[in-house]
Amino acid sequence: MALLPVLVLNSGSSSIKFSVYETGNSERHRLYEGAVDGIATDQGKFWIKDVDGKKLVDATPALPNRSVAFKLVADALNSEDFPSPKAIGHRMVCGGPTVQDNQLITPALIDEMEKYTAFAPLHTPIAIYIMREALKLFPGTPNFAILDTYFHRTMPEVVTHMPIPEEYSAMGVRRYGYHGISYESIIYQLQPNIPEKLIVAHLGNGASISAIRNGECLDTSMGLTPTGGIISGTRTGDIDPGILLFILRKIAENTESATAAADQLETVVSKRAGLLGVSELSNDMRDLREAIKQGNAKARLAVDKFTWTIAKWIGSYVAELGGLDMMVFTGGIGENDIDSRAEICAGLSALGIVLDAERNNVRGAATISAKNSPITVRVIPPAEDLIIVNHVLRLLGA
Numbered sequence: 001m002a003l004l005p006v007l008v009l010n011s012g013s014s015s016i017k018f019s020v021y022e023t024g025n026s027e028r029h030r031l032y033e034g035a036v037d038g039i040a041t042d043q044g045k046f047w048i049k050d051v052d053g054k055k056l057v058d059a060t061p062a063l064p065n066r067s068v069a070f071k072l073v074a075d076a077l078n079s080e081d082f083p084s085p086k087a088i089g090h091r092m093v094c095g096g097p098t099v100q101d102n103q104l105i106t107p108a109l110i111d112e113m114e115k116y117t118a119f120a121p122l123h124t125p126i127a128i129y130i131m132r133e134a135l136k137l138f139p140g141t142p143n144f145a146i147l148d149t150y151f152h153r154t155m156p157e158v159v160t161h162m163p164i165p166e167e168y169s170a171m172g173v174r175r176y177g178y179h180g181i182s183y184e185s186i187i188y189q190l191q192p193n194i195p196e197k198l199i200v201a202h203l204g205n206g207a208s209i210s211a212i213r214n215g216e217c218l219d220t221s222m223g224l225t226p227t228g229g230i231i232s233g234t235r236t237g238d239i240d241p242g243i244l245l246f247i248l249r250k251i252a253e254n255t256e257s258a259t260a261a262a263d264q265l266e267t268v269v270s271k272r273a274g275l276l277g278v279s280e281l282s283n284d285m286r287d288l289r290e291a292i293k294q295g296n297a298k299a300r301l302a303v304d305k306f307t308w309t310i311a312k313w314i315g316s317y318v319a320e321l322g323g324l325d326m327m328v329f330t331g332g333i334g335e336n337d338i339d340s341r342a343e344i345c346a347g348l349s350a351l352g353i354v355l356d357a358e359r360n361n362v363r364g365a366a367t368i369s370a371k372n373s374p375i376t377v378r379v380i381p382p383a384e385d386l387i388i389v390n391h392v393l394r395l396l397g398a
Contacts, residue, residue, distance in 0.1 A: 005031065006392050007077065007085035007138075008385045011130045013122065014039045016069055020077070020085065021389045028386055032056070032082065036069040046072050048082075056081070070130060074137035085141060087396055089388040090131055091181060092145040093123040093226065097172030102150055102391045105131055105143040113145070116172065119225055122270060144395050146388045151180030154216040162224070175228075177220035179208045179331075182382040186328055187215045188390075189380055195325035199317050201310060202382070203340065204331035205233035205283060209310060211317035219320055221313055227270050230309045233283035236273040237309065244269070278302035285333050285340065307343040314344070318351050327353060327369075327377045335381050336363045345377065353377060 003024045010017045019033040034048035034057065044063030048056045057076060063069045078084055090105065096116025099109065110131050117124040134143050152175075160175045162168075179202040186200050198212040208229050210220040221229030223238075231237040248265050255261040276283040279302035281291055291299035318324045333340055338360055345355045352374035360368040362379070369377035 003027065004086040005083040006389050007088045008388045009088060009130060009134065010091045011126045013126065014041065016073060016130065018073060019385045020082065023389060023393055028389055036063065036072055039063045039066055039069045048076065066129060067133065070133050071137065085138065087392050088134055088138060088141055088143045089146050089392040090127060090143060091148065091388060092127050093120040093148045093178060094176055095145065095147050095149065100149065100153055102144060102146045102395060104395065105145050109145065119176065121266060142396065144392050146181065146391045148178045148180045149176045151184045152177030152217045152220050155219060159219050173224055175223045177217065178222045178226045181384045181387050182330060183210050183212070183217065185383040185387045186330060186380055188387060189383060197321040197323050197325045198328065199314055199324060200328045200330060201334055202331040203329065203334035207232035209313045209317065211321050213321060219317065230313055231306050232274050234271050234274045234276045236269045275302045275306060278305055285337050289339060307340055310344050311348060314348065315351065324352060324375050327375060329379045330382050335379055341368065
C-alpha cells in the first residue's frame with residue numbers, strides 16, 4: 001500500500017479536534033494534530049502542530065459557529081501546506097440499535113444515526129453535523145464512522161438487556177457502553193500479552209469502567225447513554241429512578257410542556273450533577289484537589305464519592321470475571337491524578353490489588369502496583385486516534 005494520509009476527527013460542544021496520520025502497510029505515523037477551540041465564544045483559537053510540537057498554525061479567529069470553525073480546518077488541510085487526506089475517520093459515540101458496526105459514511109447512514117440522537121444527546125448532533133460538512137468540504141474522500149459502542153458489542157444479553165417493558169427494548173433501549181475506542185486502544189497496546197481477566201478504568205471528565213475477558217468486553221458501566229454508570233465530571237452516573245421522577249415533577253411545576261421539562265432534566269443529570277453538583281465548585285479534579293487542601297468539605301465529599309463508587313465497581317467486576325489479572329487506569333484523571341488512584345485502590349488488597357506509593361507517584365505510563373501485588377496495576381494512556389486510523393485502513397481494504 002502506498003503511503004496515504006488519514007484524517008481523524010473528534011468533535012465536541014465547543015471544539016473540533018483532529019489529527020493527520022501517514023499510513024502504509026504497517027506504518028502509522030502522526031504527522032499533525034490540531035484543534036479549533038472556543039467555538040461560539042469570544043476566545044476562539046485555531047492551531048496545528050507537527051509531531052515535534054512545533055506550531056504550524058496559531059491563530060485567534062472569530063468563531064461564531066461550527067460551520068466557520070470546520071471550514072478553517074478543511075481549508076487548511078486542503079491547502080498546499082498540508083497533505084490532503086485520502087480518507088477520514090470520525091469518532092461517533094453511538095449509532096443506535098441499527099448501526100453497530102464501523103462503516104463507510106453515506107447520507108443515508110447519517111440520516112439513520114440521526115434518529116437516535118437521544119442516546120447521546122451531547123455528542124451525536126455535533127458529530128452528525130461534522131459528517132455532513134466533511135462530505136461537502138472533502139468531496140470524493142471516503143469518510144468512515146468509527147463507533148465508541150463497537151468494542152462493547154461482545155457483551156452478553158444478560159448485560160445489555162434492561163429491566164423494562166419489552167415495548168421500550170424494541171425501541172433500542174439497552175446497554176450500549178461508551179469509551180470503547182479508548183478501551184480498544186488499551187487492548188491494542190497490551191498485545192501480545194493480553195491478560196485473561198482485565199479491568200480498565202477510563203477516568204476523565206467522562207468516566208467509565210469495563211470488565212474485559214480475553215480482550216473482549218464482558219461488561220461496562222455506561223448504559224443507554226454516557227450519563228449512566230459511575231459519577232463523572234458533570235453526570236450523575238447510575239441513580240435511583242425515583243430521584244429522576246422527583247426532580248422531573250419539580251421541574252414540571254413551572255414548565256409548560258413535557259418536552260421542555262425533559263430537556264431541563266437532561267441538563268440537570270448531564271451538565272449540573274456529578275463532581276460539579278456535589279462540590280458546587282468545579283468538575284475539574286485539579287480544582288477539587290486544590291480546594292481539598294484548603295479544607296473544602298464539599299470538594300472532599302465529591303472526590304470521595306467518585307473514588308468510592310469506582311472501588312465498588314471494581315469489586316463487582318472482579319466477581320463477574322471470576323478473578324483479576326490486571327487493572328489499568330487511563331484517561332486524564334486515570335493518568336495524572338496520583339491521589340485518585342491511591343484512594344480507589346486503598347482497601348482493595350483483599351482482592352489482590354496492592355499499590356506501591358513510590359511507583360504510583362508518577363504521571364503517564366507506568367506499572368504502579370507493589371512487587372508483591374497478586375494483581376498488576378498499570379497506567380496506560382489511550383491511543384484513540386491510532387485505533388480510528390486502524391479501522392479506517394481495515395475498511396478501506398474491505
